[in-house]
Amino acid sequence: MQKLLFSVLFLFAFAFTHPVLATEEEAHSEETTQHEEGSEEFDPTEAIFEHILDSYEWHIVTIGEKHISLPLPVILWDQGELHVFSSAKFHHGHDSYNGYYIAHEGDNEGRIVRIDANGEEVTPLLDLSITKNVAALFFSIFLLFIIFVPVARKYKKRENQAPKGFQAFIEPVIQFVIDDIAKPNIGEKRYMRYTPYLLTVFFFIFINNLMGLIPFFPFGANLTGNIAVTMTLAVFTLLIVNFSGNKGYWKHVFATPGVPFWLLPIMIPVEIIGILAKPFALMVRLFANITAGHIVVLSLVSLIFIFKSLALSPVSVAFVLFMDVLELLVAALQAYIFTLLTALFIGLAVQEAEHH
Amino acid sequence: MLTTPGLGLVFWTTIAFILLVVLLRKFAWKPIITAIQKRNEAIDEALKAAEIARAEMANLQAENEKLLVQAKEERDIILAEARKMRDKIVEESGEKAKEEAERIIQAANENIHFEKMAAITDLKNQLATLSLEIAEKILEKELAGDSKQKELAEKLVNEVSFN
Numbered sequence: 001m002q003k004l005l006f007s008v009l010f011l012f013a014f015a016f017t018h019p020v021l022a023t024e025e026e027a028h029s030e031e032t033t034q035h036e037e038g039s040e041e042f043d044p045t046e047a048i049f050e051h052i053l054d055s056y057e058w059h060i061v062t063i064g065e066k067h068i069s070l071p072l073p074v075i076l077w078d079q080g081e082l083h084v085f086s087s088a089k090f091h092h093g094h095d096s097y098n099g100y101y102i103a104h105e106g107d108n109e110g111r112i113v114r115i116d117a118n119g120e121e122v123t124p125l126l127d128l129s130i131t132k133n134v135a136a137l138f139f140s141i142f143l144l145f146i147i148f149v150p151v152a153r154k155y156k157k158r159e160n161q162a163p164k165g166f167q168a169f170i171e172p173v174i175q176f177v178i179d180d181i182a183k184p185n186i187g188e189k190r191y192m193r194y195t196p197y198l199l200t201v202f203f204f205i206f207i208n209n210l211m212g213l214i215p216f217f218p219f220g221a222n223l224t225g226n227i228a229v230t231m232t233l234a235v236f237t238l239l240i241v242n243f244s245g246n247k248g249y250w251k252h253v254f255a256t257p258g259v260p261f262w263l264l265p266i267m268i269p270v271e272i273i274g275i276l277a278k279p280f281a282l283m284v285r286l287f288a289n290i291t292a293g294h295i296v297v298l299s300l301v302s303l304i305f306i307f308k309s310l311a312l313s314p315v316s317v318a319f320v321l322f323m324d325v326l327e328l329l330v331a332a333l334q335a336y337i338f339t340l341l342t343a344l345f346i347g348l349a350v351q352e353a354e355h356h
Numbered sequence: 357m358l359t360t361p362g363l364g365l366v367f368w369t370t371i372a373f374i375l376l377v378v379l380l381r382k383f384a385w386k387p388i389i390t391a392i393q394k395r396n397e398a399i400d401e402a403l404k405a406a407e408i409a410r411a412e413m414a415n416l417q418a419e420n421e422k423l424l425v426q427a428k429e430e431r432d433i434i435l436a437e438a439r440k441m442r443d444k445i446v447e448e449s450g451e452k453a454k455e456e457a458e459r460i461i462q463a464a465n466e467n468i469h470f471e472k473m474a475a476i477t478d479l480k481n482q483l484a485t486l487s488l489e490i491a492e493k494i495l496e497k498e499l500a501g502d503s504k505q506k507e508l509a510e511k512l513v514n515e516v517s518f519n
Contacts (some may be wrong), residue, residue: 109391127364128367131365133365141376144376148384151384153387155388155392174389178389228365229369236373241499345465
């Protein structure tokens with residue numbers, strides 16, 4: 001109980017530190033903006049997007065005019081050649097390296113581009129760089145391992161004994177995913193096959209949502225608010241659902257019971273759209289919720305700089321604190337919803353024909 | 357920009373997530389779920405065993421009580437028997453003592469009677485002897501003097517009458 005209380009306090013501590021540190025970062029990015037572009041105006045849109053979008057280096061802190069960031073490897077497959085170099089070669093986006101540079105405007109803004117033979121700006125064929133989000137992804141996976149593998153080991157060590165410590169903290173969540181998400185939606189018979197995926201999705205989304213809320217290095221990447229990540233997860237769900245689909249499921253798609261024959265040419269495309277719409281909704285829901293949360297928090301912090309008034313900061317901080325607490329709820333809720341809907345779609349695909 | 361998925365990130369997420377699912381399944385979910393299931397079964401079994409043990413305990417207690425009641429009954433019976441036996445023994449011994457006493461008395465009486473008869477016989481025998489002796493002495497005196505013999509005979513008779 002004491003440890004649980006401690007964990008909760010710990011989470012709240014993060015919630016409290018967020019506004020303060022975010023404020024500092026904002027301050028620096030403001031300076032940066034002013035310094036780089038020579039403009040006196042603070043552009044909140046640019047500052048916010050800098051935080052929620054991906055980047056080739058992981059900005060840690062700016063002291064005075066000195067940027068401290070973690071350079072990440074750039075991996076490009078272009079013109080039949082593999083280019084691997086450190087993003088430090090770009091000098092925070094100011095320089096070009098081997099003809100590659102980071103575009104600051106246009107369609108490819110924020111991406112690595114080069115000038116091709118026609119003098120046009122093009123992206124390399126394959127950009128597999130370890131960006132900030134990829135690094136955050138690896139870090140979150142590392143965290144998941146150092147959380148769950150010891151827990152699993154503890155189960156082996158304390159066989160048939162009551163859970164203890166962190167194990168006791170995490171067990172109800174695992175039980176919740178199994179007993180309240182997987183079992184009722186997929187059914188008693190088949191749910192065990194899908195629980196590993198559902199548990200992984202749940203904890204992956206949850207931990208990345210929480211990591212996104214912590215504003216300082218090595219957290220703060222907007223991973224679950226990135227459409228590439230949510231799309232990948234949604235595609236996994238799409239594949240699992242459709243590969244699990246039984247006869248009844250496909251019959252429902254291609255020969256919907258009770259629909260007259262001549263209506264099928266209309267119904268089949270509708271059903272196929274339905275198949276795609278389900279994971280599409282998953283993708284957009286997670287992406288939009290998390291990104292929106294980040295934008296709101298960052299906008300509230302930006303108010304201080306827009307009004308250029310320190311007196312506003314208590315109001316700003318109070319609102320940010322409120323939003324952060326709300327985001328804690330959203331972090332758990334979105335992980336729950338994604339997992340629940342995945343389980344529900346799997347359940348619909350594998351359910352027995354008699355249920356129709 | 358915001359809604360354009362970056363290809364690199366899709367690539368890394370796919371690889372990393374597949375690895376994550378596979379590895380967590382092997383090293384976390386399977387052991388955890390198995391352990392939880394096993395533990396649940398163990399708890400169920402333990403509860404069942406406890407229930408059985410409780411029933412057995414109740415059984416045993418009931419049996420004990422029954423045994424106790426039985427033992428008490430037996431004790432009462434034994435005590436009653438012992439009492440009866442004691443009474444009987446006391447009674448019997450009293451009778452025996454009485455008989456013995458009677459027998460002893462009878463024997464004594466018989467003895468006395470016998471002794472008396474022996475004494476009488478002895479007396480009779482002695483009287484006969486004495487008579488003979490007197491007769492002998494008289495005869496001797498008659499041989500010595502008539503008067504003296506007479507005197508002696510009288511004296512002897514006197515002596516004899518004392519006996």
